[in-house]
Amino acid sequence: MTAVLEIAGLQKTYRSRKGVRRALDGFDMTVEAGQVHGFLGPNGSGKTTTLRTLLGLIKPNGGRMAILGREVPESLPEVAGQVGAIVESPQFFGNFTAQDTLSLLADAGGVRKERVVAVLELVGLRDRSKDRVKTYSLGMKQRLAVASALLKEPKLLILDEPANGLDPGGIREMRTLMRNLAESGMTVVLSSHILGEIQLICDSVTIISAGRRVAAGSVADVLKTHTSSSVKVGLEAGVDMRPAIELLRANGAQVSVEHDHFTVGNAGNPAQITRILAERGIYVSELTPMSADLESVFLELTGTAPVEGQNRQVDQTAAATPASGGWGQ
Amino acid sequence: MSLYSAETRRLTKRRFTKLFILGVTLILAAVAVGMFFTNEKVGPSQIASAQAQAQQDYQRSQEQFGRDMADCRAAQGTDRAGNWPPGCEGMVEPTPDDFQAQWYMPPTFDFLENFPDMVTTLAALLALVAFIVGASFVGAEWSSGGMMNLLLWRPQRLRVLGTKLVALLAFFTALTVVFSAVWTGLFYLIAQARGSTEGLTSGAWQSIGLMELRGLVLVIVAGAVGFGLASLGRHTAMALGVTIGALIVFQFGLGTVLSLAEVKFAEAYLIPIWMIAWMDKEVKVEDYNSCDFSSASGCVPDSLTLTWPMAGGILAGVFVLVVVAAMWTMRSRDVT
Ligand SMILES: Nc1ncnc2c1ncn2[C@@H]1O[C@H](COP(=O)(O)OP(=O)(O)OP(=O)(O)O)[C@@H](O)[C@H]1O
Numbered sequence: 001m002t003a004v005l006e007i008a009g010l011q012k013t014y015r016s017r018k019g020v021r022r023a024l025d026g027f028d029m030t031v032e033a034g035q036v037h038g039f040l041g042p043n044g045s046g047k048t049t050t051l052r053t054l055l056g057l058i059k060p061n062g063g064r065m066a067i068l069g070r071e072v073p074e075s076l077p078e079v080a081g082q083v084g085a086i087v088e089s090p091q092f093f094g095n096f097t098a099q100d101t102l103s104l105l106a107d108a109g110g111v112r113k114e115r116v117v118a119v120l121e122l123v124g125l126r127d128r129s130k131d132r133v134k135t136y137s138l139g140m141k142q143r144l145a146v147a148s149a150l151l152k153e154p155k156l157l158i159l160d161e162p163a164n165g166l167d168p169g170g171i172r173e174m175r176t177l178m179r180n181l182a183e184s185g186m187t188v189v190l191s192s193h194i195l196g197e198i199q200l201i202c203d204s205v206t207i208i209s210a211g212r213r214v215a216a217g218s219v220a221d222v223l224k225t226h227t228s229s230s231v232k233v234g235l236e237a238g239v240d241m242r243p244a245i246e247l248l249r250a251n252g253a254q255v256s257v258e259h260d261h262f263t264v265g266n267a268g269n270p271a272q273i274t275r276i277l278a279e280r281g282i283y284v285s286e287l288t289p290m291s292a293d294l295e296s297v298f299l300e301l302t303g304t305a306p307v308e309g310q311n312r313q314v315d316q317t318a319a320a321t322p323a324s325g326g327w328g329q
Numbered sequence: 330m331s332l333y334s335a336e337t338r339r340l341t342k343r344r345f346t347k348l349f350i351l352g353v354t355l356i357l358a359a360v361a362v363g364m365f366f367t368n369e370k371v372g373p374s375q376i377a378s379a380q381a382q383a384q385q386d387y388q389r390s391q392e393q394f395g396r397d398m399a400d401c402r403a404a405q406g407t408d409r410a411g412n413w414p415p416g417c418e419g420m421v422e423p424t425p426d427d428f429q430a431q432w433y434m435p436p437t438f439d440f441l442e443n444f445p446d447m448v449t450t451l452a453a454l455l456a457l458v459a460f461i462v463g464a465s466f467v468g469a470e471w472s473s474g475g476m477m478n479l480l481l482w483r484p485q486r487l488r489v490l491g492t493k494l495v496a497l498l499a500f501f502t503a504l505t506v507v508f509s510a511v512w513t514g515l516f517y518l519i520a521q522a523r524g525s526t527e528g529l530t531s532g533a534w535q536s537i538g539l540m541e542l543r544g545l546v547l548v549i550v551a552g553a554v555g556f557g558l559a560s561l562g563r564h565t566a567m568a569l570g571v572t573i574g575a576l577i578v579f580q581f582g583l584g585t586v587l588s589l590a591e592v593k594f595a596e597a598y599l600i601p602i603w604m605i606a607w608m609d610k611e612v613k614v615e616d617y618n619s620c621d622f623s624s625a626s627g628c629v630p631d632s633l634t635l636t637w638p639m640a641g642g643i644l645a646g647v648f649v650l651v652v653v654a655a656m657w658t659m660r661s662r663d664v665t
């Protein structure tokens with residue numbers, strides 16, 4: 001398989017009067033041809049910055065990038081015809097209709113006029129295409145954005161939060177659309193916070209946290225390597241969970257509390273849990289290894305799982321220290 | 330070429346553009362209609378009536394003078410003498426020269442003499458429209474995020490901005506050429522109906538043509554400056570704000586300071602005088618605080634002549650400065 005998109009050691013520091021902010025800190029990413037690739041990360045982790053840099057909107061401070069085997073930003077003008085992109089809810093000039101907006105883009109990019117009608121049909125805006133964009137709902141604008149990205153029949157489609165504002169039907173349509181596009185040979189890079197969705201449609205993912213890659217690979221691989229260590233613990237009915245939780249935390253366990261049970265995130269050796277609790281006369285009634293889902297892997301890797309009694313601030317994330325192995329081994 | 334035609338289409342599709350062009354058309358039409366109705370053709374009967382009126386006024390003032398003189402003489406030696414100049418001297422007797430028939434002529438539109446002002450009017454209005462439309466054309470694109478979309482499509486920044494600018498300037502060139510032609514034709518007809526088209530030699534036509542050409546240059550520079558400022562500030566309001574700020578600081582503030590400081594030729598630092606110099610080929614600024622005495626003509630104020638090449642140099646300088654600055658920042662800025 002060939003890499004359609006390669007990023008290595010990407011650096012970006014924003015400078016402003018308020019000081020400097022290191023948004024990307026040696027970020028790496030590889031996307032193989034024909035895949036649907038999920039690009040995940042907490043708010044402010046650098047997803048949009050990565051995509052903007054890749055598409056030549058902002059200048060990186062270091063690192064190298066290639067699209068379809070060509071170095072960018074140097075060769076961007078040549079590959080641009082094969083890349084369709086939307087970056088974080090693009091805005092359109094409100095007084096033009098969807099039809100006008102797309103046909104102007106088609107003109108500017110030398111795309112056949114028939115494509116305009118085709119993509120409007122594809123994203124379900126056919127009957128509203130003569131309305132001014134100003135009058136569109138959030139989801140309709142998002143659909144228009146996706147339509148604009150598809151206009152060129154790109155080989156690589158980059159979508160930054162395309163599901164933002166879509167209704168459930170729209171999300172499902174988007175999912176089908178992505179799959180169909182990938183089957184037709186298109187490579188899709190998709191950033192999203194809807195992890196259930198990503199797990200359903202993506203072949204592979206890259207997870208970014210604080211400007212660095214913390215995990216990458218096929219969805220199955222990422223799940224396998226990162227979540228086997230999580231177990232669900234239930235106590236006998238009527239027994240107070242709090243002493244047990246304090247005890248485990250004191251021993252270094254990552255505990256998150258649900259209403260009638262709790263989970264230990266880094267339980268490499270579940271027997272440890274029963275032993276610690278039993279020594280204090282607390283008996284476990286349920287101890288189930290959790291089947292991994294992308295959400296819990298994501299929370300674990302990025303260190304953004306909610307902690308009781310704390311309000312996590314946006315930049316409080318785990319940086320580039322993949323939590324493997326874990327407690328209790 | 331595809332980008333160019335898309336930009337032209339975008340420009341002409343905008344309601345803002347349509348609205349302003351419609352507005353300027355209405356204003357120009359009003360000016361033409363006004364000129365048509367306030368002027369009339371001068372024939373033998375108008376000349377005769379003007380002469381008669383001049384003669385009548387001359388006689389009336391002659392009689393008045395006679396009465397005043399008599400009153401003055403009568404008052405000499407009484408206590409009313411204070412109301413008159415001492416010895417009744419210095420009372421000026423009117424002469425026929427003070428009542429020339431030409432001042433009694435109805436207004437008439439003499440093409441050769443009056444059309445140049447109309448050319449300046451047209452150029453000034455079109456320049457204003459070009460400035461505002463140019464600023465909004467790129468300003469709205471920046472502030473709405475349309476520029477980002479366009480750059481995703483064509484990741485060639487200078488090319489995108491340059492094409493936009495060229496499309497804008499080409500549009501306004503065509504517009505100015507068409508408007509100038511119609512404007513000239515219209516006033517030629519008005520002159521024929523309500524004045525005269527005498528003295529229109531080929532040389533006269535040539536100088537009118539050149540003046541219209543200078544008007545075109547003014548429109549282009551105004552459009553480019555509006556565009557450049559709005560692109561630098563990424564907002565329409567930026568261009569308008571900078572301009573209004575510059576006008577206030579330079580025209581009112583600087584004007585006041587300079588005249589307080591009694592700087593020689595203070596007007597030469599102000600923008601309008603340069604516009605006039607450009608359109609009328611030259612303008613003379615005089616310093617009334619000075620006196621170059623000559624026995625032939627007495628005291629003559631110092632003067633400074635601003636010529637169109639000087640004004641043209643300034644226009645070119647502003648054009649290059651703003652456009653280069655806009656292109657330079659476009660090259661390197663982060664588009665977020
Ligand atoms: N124009 C800018 N100037 C300064 N800092 C910026 C700018 N844009 C982004 N940043 C900072 O860079 C970091 C990464 O932002 P980015 O927009 O890439 O995050 P993201 O992963 O897309 O987040 P989200 O999921 O919320 O969209 C953040 O800390 C943000 O504050």
Ligand SMILES: [Mg+2]
Pocket residue numbers: 047048049088160
């Ligand atoms: Mg983002």
